[in-house]
Amino acid sequence: MLLNQAANDTVSFLEQKAADIRKDIINMIHHAGAGHPGGALSAADIITALYFHVMNIDPKNPKDEGRDRFVLSKGHACPALYAALAERGFFRMEHLETLRQNDSILQGHPDMNKTPGIDITTGSLGNGLSIGVGMAMLASILDKEYNVYVLMGDGELQEGSIWEAAMAASHHRLKNLIAIVDYNGLQINGWVNDELRIEPLEEKWKAFGWQVIRIDGHSMQEIIHAFSISKKMCCPTVIIADTVKGKGVSFMENVAEWHGKAPNAEQAKKAVFEILHGGENNVAFNKNVVW
Amino acid sequence: MSLSTRMSFGKELIEIAKTNQQFVICSADTKACGLEEFGKLFSGREFKFGIAEQNMMNAAAGLASCGKKVFVATFAVFATMRACEQVRTFICYPKLNVTIIGTHTGLQVGSDGATHMAIEDVSIMRVFPNITILQPSDAVSAQKMAHIAVDFNGPLYIRLHRNPSPDIHNSSTYHIELGKANVIRDYGNDVTFIVSGIMLGKVLEAVEKLLKLNIRAKVLEIHTIKPIDKEALIKAAQETRAIITVEDHTIMGGLGSAVSEVLSEQCPVWMKRIGIQDAFGESGDAEKLYIKHKMAVDDMVKAAIEIINKK
Numbered sequence: 001m002l003l004n005q006a007a008n009d010t011v012s013f014l015e016q017k018a019a020d021i022r023k024d025i026i027n028m029i030h031h032a033g034a035g036h037p038g039g040a041l042s043a044a045d046i047i048t049a050l051y052f053h054v055m056n057i058d059p060k061n062p063k064d065e066g067r068d069r070f071v072l073s074k075g076h077a078c079p080a081l082y083a084a085l086a087e088r089g090f091f092r093m094e095h096l097e098t099l100r101q102n103d104s105i106l107q108g109h110p111d112m113n114k115t116p117g118i119d120i121t122t123g124s125l126g127n128g129l130s131i132g133v134g135m136a137m138l139a140s141i142l143d144k145e146y147n148v149y150v151l152m153g154d155g156e157l158q159e160g161s162i163w164e165a166a167m168a169a170s171h172h173r174l175k176n177l178i179a180i181v182d183y184n185g186l187q188i189n190g191w192v193n194d195e196l197r198i199e200p201l202e203e204k205w206k207a208f209g210w211q212v213i214r215i216d217g218h219s220m221q222e223i224i225h226a227f228s229i230s231k232k233m234c235c236p237t238v239i240i241a242d243t244v245k246g247k248g249v250s251f252m253e254n255v256a257e258w259h260g261k262a263p264n265a266e267q268a269k270k271a272v273f274e275i276l277h278g279g280e281n282n283v284a285f286n287k288n289v290v291w
Numbered sequence: 292m293s294l295s296t297r298m299s300f301g302k303e304l305i306e307i308a309k310t311n312q313q314f315v316i317c318s319a320d321t322k323a324c325g326l327e328e329f330g331k332l333f334s335g336r337e338f339k340f341g342i343a344e345q346n347m348m349n350a351a352a353g354l355a356s357c358g359k360k361v362f363v364a365t366f367a368v369f370a371t372m373r374a375c376e377q378v379r380t381f382i383c384y385p386k387l388n389v390t391i392i393g394t395h396t397g398l399q400v401g402s403d404g405a406t407h408m409a410i411e412d413v414s415i416m417r418v419f420p421n422i423t424i425l426q427p428s429d430a431v432s433a434q435k436m437a438h439i440a441v442d443f444n445g446p447l448y449i450r451l452h453r454n455p456s457p458d459i460h461n462s463s464t465y466h467i468e469l470g471k472a473n474v475i476r477d478y479g480n481d482v483t484f485i486v487s488g489i490m491l492g493k494v495l496e497a498v499e500k501l502l503k504l505n506i507r508a509k510v511l512e513i514h515t516i517k518p519i520d521k522e523a524l525i526k527a528a529q530e531t532r533a534i535i536t537v538e539d540h541t542i543m544g545g546l547g548s549a550v551s552e553v554l555s556e557q558c559p560v561w562m563k564r565i566g567i568q569d570a571f572g573e574s575g576d577a578e579k580l581y582i583k584h585k586m587a588v589d590d591m592v593k594a595a596i597e598i599i600n601k602k
Contacts, residue, residue: 065357071353111384112385113386120352120356120381120385121380121384124376124380127349127376127381130345130346130348130349131350131353131356131381132353133350134338134349134351134354134355134356134357135354135356135357136353137338137350138315138353138354138357138359140335141315142358142359161346161377164346165346165349165350167341168341168343168346
C-alpha cells in the first residue's frame with residue numbers, strides 16, 4: 001500500500017502512542033501487583049488506533065449521544081483501554097497508578113459508572129458483542145450515525161452468546177457494528193485451538209453474514225486501513241487481527257503464563273526498556289539504563 | 292375472572308406507548324404478555340431477537356446505555372435463569388434503565404409443568420444489588436404497575452402470572468406507592484398474613500373464614516418485594532406477634548425469606564411460610580396443585596390456628 005507523507009506521519013504518531021500505552025500497561029499492572037498483561041499488549045495497537053485516529057469521541061464530552069462507542073468485550077485487557085483513555089485526556093494520568101486498588105476509578109474490569117470514557121461495563125467473556133448489537137440498533141432510532149466497535153478475544157469466541165449476537169447483527173443489517181477479534185491464539189491454559197477449536201474462523205463469520213477483513217493486528221497501517229474500509233460496508237464487519245500475546249515484551253510474547261500475571265520490578269523495568277528501545281534482539285539490554 | 296396480570300400489564304403498556312415515545316421493547320419469540328404486535332403498532336420501537344435470551348438481555352443493556360428506557364419481555368424462567376448473568380452483570384451492576392417483565396410464574400402456570408414455571412425467580416433476582424422487584428396481585432394492580440415501570444429509572448423486575456385471576460382491587464381507589472406495603476384487611480391483632488401476588492385472593496378468603504371462627508387477622512399486601520417495607524413488617528409483628536407469609540414461589544429466598552430476614556433481626560415472632568417447599572412444580576390444574584403443595588385456603592386457616600396457639 002502506498003502512503004502519502006501525511007498518512008506516514010499518522011502511522012508514526014500512532015506507533016509512538018502505542019508504545020506509550022504499552023509502557024503504561026506494564027507500569028500499571030506492576031504497580032497493581034495483578035492484572036492481564038498478555039492480552040492488553042496484544043490489543044494495544046488496535047485500541048490506540050481506535051482512540052487516537054478512528055473513533056469520533058471528545059474527552060470533554062464523554063457522554064455525547066452521537067459519539068462512537070467502544071465495547072471491550074475482553075474486559076481483562078482494560079489496562080490498555082485505561083491507558084488510552086488517560087493518554088487521550090479522559091482523566092488524569094495519575095489515576096493509572098491506582099488500578100485495582102481500593103476506591104480507584106479503575107476497577108479490575110471496566111465499570112462505566114466509575115471511569116470517564118468507558119461506554120459500558122464489561123468483564124465476563126462472551127457478552128460484549130450482544131451489548132454492541134443493542135448500541136448499534138439504537139443509532140437509527142436516535143437518528144445518529146455513530147459506529148460501535150467491539151473488541152473481542154479469540155478465546156471468548158468459544159462462548160455461545162457471541163454467536164447469538166453474530167446472528168442478530170447480520171439479521172438486523174447492523175452496518176455500524178464493527179467487531180475486532182484479537183487473535184493472539186492463546187487463552188489462560190494454552191493455545192485456543194487446542195482448548196476448543198475456533199477455526200475455520202473466517203468461514204464462520206462469513207456464514208453468519210458478516211464481512212470479514214483479515215489483518216496483521218500489529219501493523220498500524222493495516223489497522224487503520226481496515227477500519228477505514230469497514231465503515232463503507234452494508235453489513236456488520238469483523239476484523240480478524242492476527243496478534244501476538246504479550247507483544248512488545250520478548251519474555252511475554254506467546255507465553256500463556258503472562259495471561260494473568262503481574263511483572264515484578266525487574267521484569268517491569270526490562271519490559272519498559274524493550275518497549276521504548278526495541279527488543280533484546282535489536283538493542284543490547286542494559287540493566288542499569290535509566291528510563 | 293378478569294385478565295391475567297401479564298395481559299393487563301402488556302395491554303396498558305401499549306396504551307401508554309401511544310402517547311409516550313420514550314421506551315422500546317425487546318422480545319425473544321414468546322407470547323409472554325401481549326406485546327407481540329408492539330412493533331406493528333409502533334414502528335421501530337420493538338427489537339426482536341429470536342430464541343436467544345442472553346443476546347436479548349445484553350442488547351437491552353446496550354440500548355439502555357445509549358439512553359433509552361428498555362422493556363424486556365419473556366417467560367420468567369428464561370429472564371432470570373437463561374439470562375441470569377446478563378441481568379446481574381450488565382443491567383444491575385451498571386444500574387441501567389431496563390425493566391424485565393417475567394411472565395409465567397408460580398404453580399399457577401398449570402399444565403406447562405415444571406420447565407416453564409418460575410418458582411425461584413424472586414430468590415434469584417432479590418440478591419442482585421440495585422434491582423427493584425414488583426409483583427401485582429390482580430389485573431388492576433398490574434395495570435397500575437405499567438405506569439410505575441414506565442416512569443421508573445433503573446433495573447426493575449416485574450413478576451407476572453399466566454392465567455386470569457379474580458379482580459380484587461378497585462381501580463379508582465387502589466394505589467401503589469413504591470416500597471410501601473398496603474393494608475388490605477385489618478380485622479384485629481390475632482395474626483398477620485403477609486402476601487405478594489395473586490395469592491392475595493386466597494388469603495382474603497382465608498381471613499373471612501377465620502373471622503367466622505372469631506379469629507381476627509390483618510392482611511398486608513407486598514407489591515414491592517424489594518426494597519421491602521421493613522417498617523410495615525415490624526409494625527405488624529409488634530401488633531399481632533404472629534406472621535404468616537404467602538407466596539406462589541419457593542419459600543427459600545422469596546417473600547417468606549425476605550420477611551424472616553427483617554423480623555428475625557428486628558422483631559422475632561412466630562412465623563409460618565406458606566409456599567412451595569423445596570419441590571419443583573408439575574403439570575396439572577393449578578387449584579389442585581395448590582392443594583397438593585399445602586397452599587390452599589384451608590391450609591392458610593389451619594396455619595393461622597396453629598400459629599395463634601403457639602403465642
